[in-house]
Amino acid sequence: MYDLRPLEGLRVLDLSQGIAGPHCGGLFAEYGARVVKIEPPTGDWMRPLGPGYGDRSAAFIYYNRGKESLALDLKADGAIDVVRQLAANSDVLIENNRPGVSDRLGFGFEAIKAVQPGIVYVSVSGLGQSGPDARKPLSDTVAQAYSGMMMINRGRADVPAKIDTTIIDAITGLYAFQSATMALWGNPERRQAKHIDVSLAQAAAAIQGPKILEYGIIGGMPIKLNPPAGSYQTSDGWLAMTLVREADWVAICKAISRDGHATDQRFATFADRAANIVELTAVLDEVLRSRSTAEWFERLTAEGVLASPIHDYGAWLEQPQTQATDAAPVFPVADPGEGPVVRTPGRTSYTTLSPALGQHSRALLGEAGINESQIDNLIAKGAVIVSA
DSSP: OOOOOOTOOOEEEEEEOHHHHHHHHHHHHTTOOOEEEEEOOTTTTTTTTEEETTTTEHHHHHTTTEEEEEEEESSTTTHHHHHHHHHHHHHHEEEEOOHHHHHHHHHHHHHHHOOTTTOOOEEEEEEEESTTTTOHHHHHHHHHHTTTTTHHHHHHTTOOOOSOHHHHHHHHHHHHHHHHHHHOOOOGGGGOOEEEEEEEEHHHTTHHHHHHHHHHHTTTTOOSTTTTEEEEEOSSEEEEEEOOOOOOOOHHHTTTOGGGGEEEEEEEEHHHHHHHHHHHHHHHHHTTTTTTEEEEEEEETTTTTTTEEEHHHHHHHHHHHHTTTTTOOEEOOOOEEEEEEEOOTOOOSSOOOOOOOOHHHHHHHTTEEEOHHHHHHHHTTTTTOOOO
């Protein structure tokens, strides 16, 4: 872990909303770049979604820390000139409009390339910039369904289910940041404009790469990788355990005092256990409900089995290991307000406040060459918002 900010000096213009694009911009800010966020006068649509502080939800706060906010109506007279002026002095531009929208508004790749020949132009979309469905919308939930993820996340009820956090949005932002930083690599004087196409659909597939490859190899949906890995109810809560070697099944049988199952031919191998998962799960359910989570955790880990109580977020935050590794220190995140900020892996604890809507509008318009009377006129017309 380190305190350096290796991207200091880079300038990023972030015109994205939601999670995926803002996450990409937020990572640039965390690593030292100056990130200017242009959002509509009504604000990024993520601002009010969920609990938070004032006009900032927790998701908005987390993915927009350290940015400067310019609240600008892109359809107002002169607004696109402002965008182009800011882009001319930027290294990276991030947008997440549907394909064709940014071109129509006047800040598509070719328009920005004309004013900044070395721009790294990042387009984040649902299904990509080309293809028959490129203009269709896609969300995190729909991406999970579209990519096959829900079909393998079936749980005990054997019903396709979503992972109930915005995992695809988050990983898409991470892939976008990775692609953009790689595009910046090398001598900036020789850098040519690059248009980077990152989609939720491709990101959702990428994190399932081995499973999709397995489907191609066997010609059908993959079987469970390591049964009976999963979640089990105990007498007072829930426990998860997993297996990575055949010997782990013998260890589980010993821990739960069912040595006979270790030699039961129905459960002899991973393949056998997958074929007989209903019977096996029934056995484990009955046994594991007989003791507390703490007791089973102690017995299983004593035999070398990978297991954990199933925590809620409060329990995770209170874990001694979480606190010892500074995994989610409490920081000021909005004015006023604080909360636990999960640290980016590999980084030391670092955060800054998320911006109020239009907090930096006046200063940023001034940098773009707009004089005070013009700025006042834009504010009076509602084309620009300046926070109090």
